[in-house]
Amino acid sequence: MKKTLIQGATLVNEGKEWQADVLIEHDRIVKIDKHITPLNTHHIIDAHGLYLLPGxxxxxxxxxxxxxxxxxxxxxxxxxxxxxxxxxxxxxxxxxxxxxxxxxxxxxxxxxxxxxxxxxxxxxxxxxxxxxxxxxxxxxxxxxxxxxxxxxxxxxxxxxxxxxxxxxxxxxxxxxxxxxxxxxxxxxxxxxxxxxxxxxxxxxxxxxxxxxxxxxxxxxxxxxxxxxxxxxxxxxxxxxxxxxxxxxxxxxxxxxxxxxxxxxxxxxxxxxxxxxxxxxxxxxxxxxxxxxxxxxxxxxxxxxxxxxxxxxxxxxxxxxxxxxxxxxxxxxxxxxxxxxxxxxxxxxxxxxxxxxxxxxxxxYKIDGRGFIREGYFADLVLVNPKGKTLSLHNNARYHCKWTPFDGHTFSAKIVGTWINGYQVFDGQNIVEHQAAAQRLAFNH
CATH class of the missing domain: 3.20.20.140 (Metal-dependent hydrolases)
Incomplete structure (x- = not known):
């Protein structure tokens, strides 16, 4: 898995919003900074104008x-x-x-x-x-x-x-x-x-x-x-x-x-x-x-x-x-x-x-998740607040193929989802990764 650099996103985390870069390596967030110099080993995501949230x-x-x-x-x-x-x-x-x-x-x-x-x-x-x-x-x-x-x-x-x-x-x-x-x-x-x-x-x-x-x-x-x-x-x-x-x-x-x-x-x-x-x-x-x-x-x-x-x-x-x-x-x-x-x-x-x-x-005392923090699992969602998403029965991904929101256009669009560092959704399609999911662990 390549290192992923998400550049210029507006992070929403721990009570505030600010613009920063986020570097993902393997399944973790390894660095958060206002500017991270990209390397040729990085897969770069341009996230200017987008919100980055913990999943x-x-x-x-x-x-x-x-x-x-x-x-x-x-x-x-x-x-x-x-x-x-x-x-x-x-x-x-x-x-x-x-x-x-x-x-x-x-x-x-x-x-x-x-x-x-x-x-x-x-x-x-x-x-x-x-x-x-x-x-x-x-x-x-x-x-x-x-x-x-x-x-x-x-x-x-x-x-x-x-x-x-x-x-x-x-x-x-x-x-x-x-x-x-x-x-x-x-x-x-x-x-x-x-x-x-x-x-x-x-x-x-x-x-x-x-x-x-x-x-x-x-x-x-x-x-x-x-x-x-x-x-x-x-x-x-x-x-x-x-x-x-x-x-x-x-x-x-x-x-x-x-x-x-x-x-x-x-x-x-x-x-x-x-x-x-x-x-x-x-x-x-x-x-x-x-x-x-x-x-x-x-x-x-x-x-x-x-x-x-x-x-x-x-x-x-x-x-x-x-x-x-x-x-x-x-x-x-x-x-x-x-x-x-x-x-x-x-x-x-x-x-x-x-x-x-x-x-x-x-x-739930979930180990290493729920926040955008260095050292935490890279469970992230990227959202375009100016995108639009039309919800219809025939475009629902559920097995049952219907949605209670049929006919409604949401004001935002999800353009990326990462689970344990793997991008599993690119805004249009599911990206299959057999190793993406993990069993949740709890700090008890």
Whole structure:
């Protein structure tokens, strides 16, 4: 691998923007300076007028392998992620069979080692009977344990109070939670069925409402406080839940929260045009909830922005509301959607980098990633802020071949992605490198 010199980029890193050159050698950043004299051994990238960011670290994706590869695979979705500027991801256990043993967890690492283009880690799924598997997790090797504290599929729903106490009191790894109350959801659906002949997508935020989210997330936070657990609450979607989290820097927090790009982009008004394409759990809710999420991003109550990328086939999505599965494919457009928010003055570019790269690296204690620093892995994304990107179903790189952003032109364009020093996306095409991806390591 040649040494790569990225010249004249505007670096966005650690709270500031400045112009500099970046020299990559093998898998690391070896020098950052205002001017680095190029050598004939350097592969030179002219990045004047472009932003250079640390690659996005997505702490929540569903890549559907094993068992659900008609929707997506580690190979297909990691390539879409790389094209979207995501250089590392952490993938969820609700595959088939569910990832509920350390042996099954390690089998997914083996698949990723062969097929992933982006750096990877995988969560163990909690059940009501696998506490010994949870206790066997190695926090230096495994990103965490996923607890579905609400409606789920298969045996991944955990509701028994004693089991939850056991998990929160004894997990050696970070606990991440999906928080929605199944009894409240069932109650809301039953009430609607008495009132209406037909339940439609517009009822989704009524069925999976603020009360269902808050009842579950407040329970998780109470457990974490009781047992001094390390808790990260995923995909916050309501203003009410934000009162559970503290403002300020992610450093030193035991309880943190995440917002997802679709809850920052869509509101319940979009169900009229998008229908089941934006059906997700937790549901997309009101414009007031959306505005509250941005306020919480600004004051630090929300620490991380992720995708919850969850592809389904278009045929599955085009069934009636109650049978249509929940989830959206998002990794290819996530970072671009945040650039639109910057253009609309809803957040700053420094905040985008903080929430998508720095904070995930800090919260998960990821070794050597999440920052543009000498000695760190060269996981980088180059963005043209004046480029345009038209998102269409037929140009989506996902295996499912559709996007919830169909027809939208983003204000920026990703023109390069580097993973461990390899350029894996050149702005138009995926560049295959078998050795590019690495298993994430954690400083525990």
């Amino acid at each position: 996005m670290i997505d702490d929540q994706v569903h890549f559907r392998e094993p068992g659900l590869t008609h929707k997506g695979s580690i190979a297909s979705e990691s390539r879409a992620a790389a094209a979207g500027g995501i250089t590392s991801y952490m993938e969820m256990p609700n595959v088939n069979p569910a990832t509920t043993t350390v042996a099954a967890l390690e089998a997914k690492f083996d698949i990723a080692k062969q097929t992933s283009l982006a750096n990877y880690s995988f969560y163990l799924g909690a059940t009501e009977s696998n506490i010994d598997e949870i206790k066997a997790l190695d926090p230096a090797k495994h990103c965490g344990v996923k607890v579905f504290m609400g409606a789920s599929t298969g045996d991944l729903l955990v509701e028994h109070p004693q089991v939850l106490d056991d998990i929160f009191s004894s997990s050696p790894a970070l606990i991440v939670t999906h928080c929605e109350s199944s009894p409240i959801i069932a109650e809301n659906l039953s009430r609607l069925r008495q009132l209406k002949k037909e339940i439609t997508i517009s009822d989704h935020p009524v069925i999976r409402d603020e009360r269902a989210c808050y009842a579950s997330s407040s329970y998780a936070v109470d457990l974490a406080k009781k047992y001094q657990s390390n808790l990260h609450v995923l995909h916050i979607s309501t203003a009410k839940e934000l009162e559970l989290f503290s403002k300020g820097s992610v450093s030193g927090k035991n309880i943190t929260s995440e917002a997802c790009v679709h809850h920052l982009w869509f509101t319940e008004d979009d169900y009229n045009t998008k229908g089941n394409l934006i059906k997700c759990n937790p549901s997309v809710k009101s414009s007031a909830d959306n505005a509250a999420l941005f306020e919480a991003l600004n004051d630090g109550r929300i620490d991380i922005i992720a995708t919850d990328h969850a592809p389904h086939t278009l045929a599955e999505k085009q069934t009636d509301y109650l049978t249509s599965p929940a989830g959206l494919p998002l990794v290819e457009s996530a970072l671009l959607s945040l650039f639109d928010h910057v253009a609309n003055n809803l957040m700053s570019l420094v905040q985008v980098v903080e929430k998508t790269a720095h904070n995930p690296a800090i919260r």
